[in-house]
Amino acid sequence: xxxxxxxxxxxxxxxxxxxxxxxxxxxxxxxxxxxxxxxxxxxxxxxxxxxxxxxxxxxxxxxxxxxxxxxxxxxxxxxxxxxxxxxxxxxxxxxxxxxxxxxxxxxxxxxxxxxxxxxxxxxxxxxxxxxxxxxxxxxxxxxxxxxxxxxxxxxxxxxxxxxxxxxxxxxxxxxxxxxxxxxxxxxxxxxxxxxxxxxxxxxxxxxxxxxxxxxxxxxxxxxxxxxxxxxxxxxxxxxxxxxxxxxxxxxxxxxxxxxxxxxxxxxxxxxxxxxxxxxxxxxxxxxxxxxxxxxxxx
Amino acid sequence: xxxxxxxxxxxxxxxxxxxxxxxxxxxxxxxxxxxxxxxxxxxxxxxxxxxxxxxxxxxxxxxxxxxxxxxxxxxxxxxxxxxxxxxxxxxxxxxxxxxxxxxxxxxxxxxxxxxxxxxxxxxxxxxxxxxxxxxxxxxxxxxxxxxxxxxxxxxxxxxxxxxxxxxxxxxxxxxxxxxxxxxxxxxxxxxxxxxxxxxxxxxxxxxxxxxxxxxxxxxxxxxxxxxxxxxxxxxxxxxxxxxxx
Numbered sequence: 001x002x003x004x005x006x007x008x009x010x011x012x013x014x015x016x017x018x019x020x021x022x023x024x025x026x027x028x029x030x031x032x033x034x035x036x037x038x039x040x041x042x043x044x045x046x047x048x049x050x051x052x053x054x055x056x057x058x059x060x061x062x063x064x065x066x067x068x069x070x071x072x073x074x075x076x077x078x079x080x081x082x083x084x085x086x087x088x089x090x091x092x093x094x095x096x097x098x099x100x101x102x103x104x105x106x107x108x109x110x111x112x113x114x115x116x117x118x119x120x121x122x123x124x125x126x127x128x129x130x131x132x133x134x135x136x137x138x139x140x141x142x143x144x145x146x147x148x149x150x151x152x153x154x155x156x157x158x159x160x161x162x163x164x165x166x167x168x169x170x171x172x173x174x175x176x177x178x179x180x181x182x183x184x185x186x187x188x189x190x191x192x193x194x195x196x197x198x199x200x201x202x203x204x205x206x207x208x209x210x211x212x213x214x215x216x217x218x219x220x221x222x223x224x225x226x227x228x229x230x231x232x233x234x235x236x237x238x239x240x241x242x243x244x245x246x247x248x249x250x251x252x253x254x255x256x257x258x259x260x261x262x263x264x265x266x267x268x269x270x271x272x273x274x275x276x277x278x279x280x281x282x283x284x285x286x287x288x289x290x291x292x293x294x295x296x297x298x
Numbered sequence: 299x300x301x302x303x304x305x306x307x308x309x310x311x312x313x314x315x316x317x318x319x320x321x322x323x324x325x326x327x328x329x330x331x332x333x334x335x336x337x338x339x340x341x342x343x344x345x346x347x348x349x350x351x352x353x354x355x356x357x358x359x360x361x362x363x364x365x366x367x368x369x370x371x372x373x374x375x376x377x378x379x380x381x382x383x384x385x386x387x388x389x390x391x392x393x394x395x396x397x398x399x400x401x402x403x404x405x406x407x408x409x410x411x412x413x414x415x416x417x418x419x420x421x422x423x424x425x426x427x428x429x430x431x432x433x434x435x436x437x438x439x440x441x442x443x444x445x446x447x448x449x450x451x452x453x454x455x456x457x458x459x460x461x462x463x464x465x466x467x468x469x470x471x472x473x474x475x476x477x478x479x480x481x482x483x484x485x486x487x488x489x490x491x492x493x494x495x496x497x498x499x500x501x502x503x504x505x506x507x508x509x510x511x512x513x514x515x516x517x518x519x520x521x522x523x524x525x526x527x528x529x530x531x532x533x534x535x536x537x538x539x540x541x542x543x
Contacts, residue, residue, distance in 0.1 A: 025308060040325060210309075246473070253476045257478075266438050268509070271406065
């Protein structure tokens with residue numbers, strides 16, 4: 001019987017559902033979700049297809065960091081560093097990680113020009129310093145988003161700063177991640193740098209329940225085009241400032257909860273400020289009922 | 299089925315409806331289990347006869363119709379929909395009135411419905427009850443199911459299972475979107491004297507439970523996610539660094 005009914009869903013639909021579940025996994029929990037999805041789908045071939053499509057997307061959107069073999073450092077899985085399917089560049093070490101098996105040195109054409117690299121490298125050093133100070137378990141990388149072949153002044157290019165901090169502690173029933181992506185456009189003509197930041201913070205607490213935080217924020221800023229080192233310092237200061245402000249606003253949202261939001265939904269005590277008088281209300285309500293019935297005359 | 303429940307524990311609570319409908323379509327053979335074990339955000343219908351809204355849930359559903367606790371009629375009309383016995387219906391009417399007052403005092407608005415039915419397995423009555431409060435972008439849905447055992451020597455056993463589903467979203471220019479959602483479920487067993495009546499006992503249990511759940515959500519659950527954010531990016535460090543920038 002089950003088979004007949006299941007036939008109503010096409011394989012494609014089933015795969016889409018499987019992908020939806022996988023992509024909606026809380027930070028660091030995709031393996032657990034995958035196990036359940038596999039059981040629910042009950043079709044290994046279909047599951048493998050869905051997983052092979054969903055895992056790379058999940059890894060990229062969660063900015064997963066992977067340790068490269070040979071202890072040379074971590075590589076962040078992000079679309080900004082994606083050269084080919086499963087190949088991610090780490091600009092700091094100029095290595096390309098083939099997830100998750102090997103690394104190879106980057107080819108020259110995979111790296112930015114010396115001119116852009118100077119800006120990228122300076123930025124990387126500043127961001128590394130900042131992330132080291134602000135995030136106990138943060139990883140970061142600076143990519144060249146556009147114009148990696150620009151050889152010198154006179155043209156625009158773009159750098160992308162990716163910061164990812166994740167904390168998984170299933171033994172405490174809690175997982176979370178902080179992800180920020182900053183794109184910085186170096187506008188040569190107007191000698192300005194335009195910053196756009198996308199910040200995303202998620203947390204999942206699941207001891208005897210399921211509570212999730214999902215917060216997103218976008219912001220913009222500009223600064224003047226300076227030397228590679230000065231630009232790097234200016235930009236890391238701007239990023240620090242925005243991220244600090246954002247954290248403060250998150251904390252403010254949390255501290256507003258008990259007094260305003262929560263109270264508007266359900267009070268701690270009734271408007272009367274005493275527990276509900278169950279015994280009296282019973283009588284009160286009965287009398288009211290009788291009067292009402294008499295009044296209506298039913 | 300176990301895997302399905304595992305998924306429900308991990309999917310974002312604000313996507314409960316989507317998750318549930320996906321599972322229902324994948325596992326049609328488990329649909330009744332899923333519907334009874336997964337609590338989903340409450341929907342309402344309006345009883346035109348009384349001009350009052352009532353909550354739709356598994357406990358007042360028969361086929362595709364839902365029974366209004368106000369008029370005792372099914373919406374849309376159902377010819378032979380099951381109805382509580384006369385005695386039980388009397389208690390149900392009373393309970394709806396009282397819980398409406400209770401709801402008003404705690405929620406200052408919202409909708410509440412109480413449904414009663416007889417359970418096949420036990421000689422007793424059962425109460426399902428939902429309630430919701432609304433904020434611009436926030437909702438509190440509570441479902442309390444009480445099983446009342448047979449009366450013995452002036453006492454009865456009560457088993458309360460409560461679920462609270464809460465979602466809060468704020469959205470503004472300066473801080474972006476901030477969304478917290480969660481659902482928790484707890485059980486409470488009590489043996490009480492029936493001297494003051496079932497409603498009184500059930501009411502007190504529900505009141506105590508709701509306060510506990512509210513407290514856990516506020517203190518423990520939201521507190522834990524905040525703690526997580528602060529582990530990811532400790533604020534004190536940043537404050538110290540501020541003068542630099």
